[in-house]
Amino acid sequence: MATATFRIWRGEKGQGKFLDYTTEVSGGMVVLDAVHQIQAEQAGDLAVRWNCKAGKCGSCSAEINGMPKLMCMTRLNTIPLDKPVTVEPMKAFPHMKDLVTDVSWNYEVKKRIPKFKPRKPDAEDGTWRIAQEDVERVQEFRKCIECYLCQDVCHVLRDHQMHDQFIGPRFLTYAAALEMHPLDVEDRVPELRKEFGIGLCNITKCCTKVCPESITITDNAIIPLKERVVDRFFDPVSKMFRIFSNSKT
Amino acid sequence: MADYITHEHDVLIIGAGGAGLRAAVEASAAGVRVAVVTKSLLGKAHTVMAEGGIAAAMANVDDRDSWRVHFADTMRGGQYLNNWRMAELHAKEAPARVRELEAWGALFDRTSDGRILQRNFGGHRYPRLAHVGDRTGLEMIRTLQDHGIHLGLDVFMEYTIVHLLKDGKRIAGAFGYDRERGRFHLFRAKAVVLATGGIGRAFKITSNSWEYTGDGHSLAYHAGAALMDMEFVQFHPTGMIWPPSVRGILVTEGVRGEGGVLRNREGERFMFKDIPPLYANQTATSEEEGWRYTQGDKNAKRPPELLTRDHVARCIRREVREGRGSPHGGVFLDISWIKAKLPNAAEHIRKKLPSMYHQFKQLADIDITQEPMEIGPTTHYMMGGVKVDPDSQMSDVPGLFAAGECGAGLHGANRLGGNSLSDLLVFGQRAGEYAVRYAKENSLASVDNHDLASAEKWALAPFERKSPDNPYSVQHTLQDVMQDLVGIVRTEAEMQQALVRVQELKGRSQHVSADGNREYNAGWHTALDLHNLLTVSEIVTRAALERKESRGAHFRDDFPNKDEQFGKFNIVARKGPNGEVQLTREPIPAMRDDLRQVVEEMK
Numbered sequence: 001m002a003t004a005t006f007r008i009w010r011g012e013k014g015q016g017k018f019l020d021y022t023t024e025v026s027g028g029m030v031v032l033d034a035v036h037q038i039q040a041e042q043a044g045d046l047a048v049r050w051n052c053k054a055g056k057c058g059s060c061s062a063e064i065n066g067m068p069k070l071m072c073m074t075r076l077n078t079i080p081l082d083k084p085v086t087v088e089p090m091k092a093f094p095h096m097k098d099l100v101t102d103v104s105w106n107y108e109v110k111k112r113i114p115k116f117k118p119r120k121p122d123a124e125d126g127t128w129r130i131a132q133e134d135v136e137r138v139q140e141f142r143k144c145i146e147c148y149l150c151q152d153v154c155h156v157l158r159d160h161q162m163h164d165q166f167i168g169p170r171f172l173t174y175a176a177a178l179e180m181h182p183l184d185v186e187d188r189v190p191e192l193r194k195e196f197g198i199g200l201c202n203i204t205k206c207c208t209k210v211c212p213e214s215i216t217i218t219d220n221a222i223i224p225l226k227e228r229v230v231d232r233f234f235d236p237v238s239k240m241f242r243i244f245s246n247s248k249t
Numbered sequence: 250m251a252d253y254i255t256h257e258h259d260v261l262i263i264g265a266g267g268a269g270l271r272a273a274v275e276a277s278a279a280g281v282r283v284a285v286v287t288k289s290l291l292g293k294a295h296t297v298m299a300e301g302g303i304a305a306a307m308a309n310v311d312d313r314d315s316w317r318v319h320f321a322d323t324m325r326g327g328q329y330l331n332n333w334r335m336a337e338l339h340a341k342e343a344p345a346r347v348r349e350l351e352a353w354g355a356l357f358d359r360t361s362d363g364r365i366l367q368r369n370f371g372g373h374r375y376p377r378l379a380h381v382g383d384r385t386g387l388e389m390i391r392t393l394q395d396h397g398i399h400l401g402l403d404v405f406m407e408y409t410i411v412h413l414l415k416d417g418k419r420i421a422g423a424f425g426y427d428r429e430r431g432r433f434h435l436f437r438a439k440a441v442v443l444a445t446g447g448i449g450r451a452f453k454i455t456s457n458s459w460e461y462t463g464d465g466h467s468l469a470y471h472a473g474a475a476l477m478d479m480e481f482v483q484f485h486p487t488g489m490i491w492p493p494s495v496r497g498i499l500v501t502e503g504v505r506g507e508g509g510v511l512r513n514r515e516g517e518r519f520m521f522k523d524i525p526p527l528y529a530n531q532t533a534t535s536e537e538e539g540w541r542y543t544q545g546d547k548n549a550k551r552p553p554e555l556l557t558r559d560h561v562a563r564c565i566r567r568e569v570r571e572g573r574g575s576p577h578g579g580v581f582l583d584i585s586w587i588k589a590k591l592p593n594a595a596e597h598i599r600k601k602l603p604s605m606y607h608q609f610k611q612l613a614d615i616d617i618t619q620e621p622m623e624i625g626p627t628t629h630y631m632m633g634g635v636k637v638d639p640d641s642q643m644s645d646v647p648g649l650f651a652a653g654e655c656g657a658g659l660h661g662a663n664r665l666g667g668n669s670l671s672d673l674l675v676f677g678q679r680a681g682e683y684a685v686r687y688a689k690e691n692s693l694a695s696v697d698n699h700d701l702a703s704a705e706k707w708a709l710a711p712f713e714r715k716s717p718d719n720p721y722s723v724q725h726t727l728q729d730v731m732q733d734l735v736g737i738v739r740t741e742a743e744m745q746q747a748l749v750r751v752q753e754l755k756g757r758s759q760h761v762s763a764d765g766n767r768e769y770n771a772g773w774h775t776a777l778d779l780h781n782l783l784t785v786s787e788i789v790t791r792a793a794l795e796r797k798e799s800r801g802a803h804f805r806d807d808f809p810n811k812d813e814q815f816g817k818f819n820i821v822a823r824k825g826p827n828g829e830v831q832l833t834r835e836p837i838p839a840m841r842d843d844l845r846q847v848v849e850e851m852k
Contacts, residue, residue, distance in 0.1 A: 012768060028492020028613070040721035044772030045765030049290070051458040054498045054608060056387065057293045073611055096429055097769040104406070107291060107398075115399045116354035127348055129363030135356050139381065142356060142388060146292055181354065 001026060004081040006034055008046070009088040014095040019043075020084055025076055031087060032060055032071035035099070047098035055212060058147030062099050063088045068149040068210045090152040103148055109167050113175055114191065118183040134182040141177035141221055143213045146170065150207035150217060156200045166197035169207035169217050176221035179228070193229045198222070253424075253435040253701065258284040258403065259688040260681070261423060261438035263410050263465065266294035267386070267673030268653025268680070269444030270393035271346075275681025276442075277400040281688055284436060285397075286405045286425065288460050292394045295446050295458055296673065299386025300501035300604065301370055302378025303674070304667030305343035309360055310367045311547060314375040316340040320844070321851035323668060325527060326372045326557055327632075327661020328801045329816060330478065333840045334639035335659045339668070339675045346674035347379050355392040357381055369506045369543060371555040372665040374531065374851075376545070383503050383604050389670060408434065410464065411777055412704040413441065413472040413649070416694030420472070420648035424704045428774065431767025433705055437696060439688035442642075442680045443469055443635060443651040448482070448785045450724070450778075452628035453732035456488055456499040462778040463785035465655030469635045470784060474644035476822045477657040477835075479633035479785070480792035481802045483664055484737045486561035488627025491577040495612045497627040500582065500605060502666045504622075505554040507601050508543040509584035510536075511565070512621070513573035519580075520553035523564055528556055530852075540590065559663045559802040562626040566737055569625070579625030585618055594618065626737055630669065632660040632802060633792070636821060641683035642676055648687055648694075652680035662801025711763035711776040720761045720776035727754050727782060735790050740806045747790050755783050791830050792820045 005022045021038045032050055039046040050060040053072045060071040065079060065086055079085055093101040122129045150169040156162050167175075175192060178184050192198045205218045215221070232238060260276045262269045265287035277283040287294065306319040319340035324331055347365065351357065357379050358366040367376040381388040398404075410425035414435075422437040445465030449457025470476050487500040505511075513519050524532050532553050533539035539552025554561065565580050575581055584602070588594035595618035599606050602617070609615040609622060635644050635651035639658060642650045653673045660668065711720070734747035758780065763773035798812035799805050818834040825831040840848070 026493065029494045030612070033494045039771055040719070040725070044719055044721070044763065045770040047769035047771060051289055051293045051295070051460065052298050053458065054298065054495075055611065056384070056604065057289075057297045057458075059289065059293050075612070100769055102429075103290065107404075107406075110395070111398050115395070118352055118354070121352075126352075127364065128351065130356075130359055131363055132359040132361075132366075135359055138356060142381075142391070143384065145297070145387065178354075181356070184354075 004034070004076065005084040006038060007084040007086045008035070008038070008099070010046070010098050012097045018086065025081065029076045030072055031064055031074045031076065031085070034076065035071060035087065047096070047100045049100050056145060058145030061090055061147045061149050061152065063090065068152045070147060070149070070212050073212060090148065092152045092154070092158040093148070105163055106146070106148055106151065106170065109171050110174065112195070113167070113171060113178070114186050114188050116178055116181065116184055117186040119185050128183055130182050138177050138180050138182070140215055141173050143215060144170065144173060145213060147212060149210045149212065153206045153210045155204065155206070162197070162200060166200045169201070169222065171196070172198060172201070172225060173215065173217050173221040176225050179225065189228050189232050192225055193233055198226055198229055201226070253433050255435045255437065256284060256403070257437045257693065258282045259438065260284070260440045260442065260684045261286065261436050262442045262444060263423065264294070264444035264446060264653070264655070265291055265404070266296040266444060266446055266653065267389055267393065267670060268677035269294070269442070270390065270397055271674050271677030272442045272444060272652055272681035272684065273402050274393060274397050274400060275678050276685050277397070277402050279682070279685040281685050282403070284403045284405060284438070286408045286410060286423070286436065288407065288409050290406050291404055292390055294390060295461065296386045296390045296670070298456065298499060299389070299670055300383040300499065301503045301506065302368055302380030302385045302667050303343070303347055303389065303670040304370070304373060304377050304665065305347045305379055305671055306340060306377060307344045307347065307365060307367065307379070309364045310545070311375040314377060317847045318374050318851060319343070319377065321848050322373050323659070323665060324661070324848055326663050326665040328663060328811070329661065330800070330819060330837065331661030332639050332658035333844055335676070337844060338639065338679070339659055339671060342675045343671040346671065346678060350389065350392050350674070353392050353396040355388050357388070368503065369551065369555065370666045371502055371505070371561070372557045373667065378667040380503070382600070383501050383602050386670065409774065409777070410468065411708050413468045414696050414700060415472060415646070416696070418647055419691070419694055420646055421694035421696050424701055426708065428769055431770065431773070433708070435696065435701065437693055439691050439693055440648045440650065440684040442684050443649070443655050444653050444677065444680070445655045447631035447654040448782070448789070449628045449631070451727060451731045451782050451786045451789070452736070453728040454488065454497040455628040456485060456497055457628065463781045465651060466634055467781035467784040469644055469646070469649065469651060470788070470822070470824055472646055472649065473824065474646045474649060475636040476788060477633060477636040477819050478661070479788045479822055480796050480820060481632035481662050482628060482789060483558055483630035483632060483802045484562045484626040485629035486558055486565055486626050487582055487624040489613065489622070490579040490625040491613060491623050498608070498612070499627065499629065500622060500624050501602070504582060504584050504602060504605060506543065507584065507598070508540060508587045508590075509554065509582055510552070510586065511554050511561070512581045512583060513568045514575055515573055517573075519568050519573070520556070520561065520564055524553055524556070525560060532556065557663055558666065559804070562737055563804060565626055575623045577623055579623045581621040582624045583621035585620055630654065630664055632662065632664055633657050633789070640679070642680040643683060643687070648691065650680040650684050652676040662803060708777060711761060711773055712767075714760060714762035716760045716762045718757055718761045720763070720772055720779055723754055723757050723761055723779055724775060724782065727751070727786060730754070731786055731789075735793060738804050738806050739793055741794065744790050744794050748787070751783060751787050751790065758783055788822045788830055791832060792822060795820050795832050
């Protein structure tokens with residue numbers, strides 16, 4: 001049976017090194033299979049997050065040969081096996097151990113985004129009537145599996161570490177899903193401009209490229225939100241209106 | 250006690266899937282202090298894998314539907330071993346539970362008049378599953394998660410509970426470790442809700458993730474609670490089988506709901522060959538009629554592909570055994586054939602089954618709009634679990650509740666597709682409500698220091714050992730044993746053999762060692778999980794030996810028929826005074842007359 005070598009980052013709290021593991025590989029295997037096999041046979045304490053193994057839970061994010069990917073959806077026949085395959089943890093978050101990073105910042109960010117607030121029900125029985133096309137507009141964003149690969153690849157977070165000023169593509173998409181939700185009546189535009197830092201995104205579209213759910217993050221979520229911010233705060237007519245009506249800025 | 254990091258709450262919820270989160274939402278909305286402990290990150294629980302939908306008789310698509318029909322369908326599916334009170338509550342309350350999800354932000358697919366759309370599913374007489382394409386579970390868990398984080402829950406992510414604490418008979422809290430640092434934590438709580446899911450990792454071919462090690466079942470059992478219906482393990486008929494590394498990954502029943510058909514290597518739609526008498530009146534007599542049913546024709550009956558999961562799984566197994574299987578030992582599931590019926594078939598399939606399309610394209614190089622899938626049965630769901638009071642979900646241990654897959658009663662001998670997500674919502678809500686009630690009526694119980702010390706000593710033991718045996722190898726062997734000897738088709742001789750093997754593995758599990766340190770150490774975690782897996786594997790096997798008949802998901806080659814006598818009781822397991830499994834046959838309470846009448850009317 002054929003073998004391949006996996007060069008896996010081992011260590012704790014950012015300290016560590018690559019170690020090479022050679023293991024048997026067969027048709028149809030994904031990177032996560034190889035990592036599990038190495039764990040079971042050669043490195044019992046190897047830390048790796050995973051759950052569904054079907055691209056639905058977004059737990060096994062890592063950088064494979066330098067590319068942010070889900071390990072469970074990366075088939076070995078899509079990467080060269082004649083040289084070692086590097087597998088390392090995401091870079092935009094604090095390192096914990098081996099392939100696992102501390103992603104708790106993301107959970108804190110989500111709490112800061114004003115929650116869903118529906119309009120009054122349309123029918124007497126407390127239900128709403130919504131057109132399928134209005135549902136579909138937002139369903140793209142709601143496909144997100146929260147793997148945080150978009151956060152990992154975003155240079156504002158990864159290179160500039162501006163986690164305190166910018167919520168990142170995942171949560172701009174989340175805000176877009178709420179803002180465009182057919183029932184939602186909350187207003188998040190002032191926050192998007194200020195504390196969520198939407199202006200820091202300069203639409204390089206790296207997030208869109210790595211999204212395993214193929215969500216068109218930049219074009220469909222971020223740009224429309226940027227337009228809302230611009231319309232509200234930088235359009236001369238509405239600026240005058242705001243001055244006279246003292247609405248929140 | 251001072252040695253452990255201690256947390257105090259009114260209600261402690263173990264598990265953060267649909268049931269755990271729904272219980273947490275209920276409890277925290279009632280204003281008490283709530284903790285949720287989860288083995289994974291929030292929002293990653295197995296509920297995200299649920300594809301088809303949430304069963305609720307809202308009658309949005311077919312106004313003939315009602316809680317009565319849903320109740321009767323559930324009881325029929327469970328072969329009347331269900332707890333009828335739970336089936337009643339479930340059928341009555343599911344619609345409200347779905348509607349409140351919408352009020353919290355869930356966006357379901359719509360009917361043409363803007364209401365929640367419902368789809369057909371196996372065993373459900375009318376279109377009943379509220380859904381979002383084929384990613385309903387993700388929608389549900391994300392909705393509960395995003396609603397819950399604003400309610401002041403304390404969430405402990407990547408923590409594992411290894412032991413429940415008691416004060417006399419009642420619950421006092423739980424003891425566990427955090428994965429990141431390997432530190433021990435004491436959770437004191439007035440009430441504890443188990444919502445830990447199933448036991449799929451006891452089998453080799455499974456749709457379940459690493460978390461499904463029967464934790465709640467085993468914790469409750471060792472704490473003195475009773476487990477019921479443990480012989481009933483559901484094998485979902487359609488899991489992926491090729492390539493080998495994807496074996497077991499679920500292929501939603503929604504494929505068949507949308508018109509997908511099962512064929513053997515000869516191209517025959519073999520499901521027409523064997524239709525159980527209980528369902529003869531509800532099943533299509535021709536392929537044409539079956540197709541019309543999937544397209545919403547109210548006068549048509551459902552195709553045999555949508556018979557209950559246990560039956561479909563056995564028919565597939567039969568085809569394979571008799572040499573009519575597909576090249577890799579399964580059968581063909583074909584949705585691409587609908588191009589003969591629909592003009593934009595490929596687009597329609599991608600829209601209705603987007604994640605299935607994606608999954609096959611990416612993992613198997615198969616375009617399901619153009620060619621059939623190869624599928625076979627996969628271990629999917631545990632009907633058995635903690636025996637609870639049907640209204641409150643409280644177990645025999647005062648203050649200890651269980652909801653969702655780790656609870657028992659709703660599904661009887663076999664669960665209908667779609668009844669799981671609704672189960673999580675209905676009984677998660679109830680467990681939360683009654684746990685709060687219990688917490689308000691009781692104070693914190695005291696914790697026994699010796700109990701904590703022995704739990705800690707037990708948990709650290711793998712580091713003390715220098716054995717070459719590794720926990721992964723024990724787990725893999727157990728999975729082979731359960732798959733081969735206590736699988737879809739069972740016999741006395743094989744199960745006796747399984748018992749011997751499980752005992753051997755219990756011995757081995759007490760000698761496995763863990764390398765490295767306590768920080769995020771998968772080998773150590775696996776070593777501890779073995780205790781739960783072995784506990785539930787033994788109970789499943791013993792219960793399956795006890796039920797000398799075939800019913801629902803439990804099929805015995807040596808007793809291939811249903812036996813009326815066995816339809817009168819549930820098999821219940823308790824831990825005996827010497828640590829042995831004690832089984833009792835507990836009579837099913839007589840059904841209330843009005844419900845009995847509903848069952849009769851719907852026959």
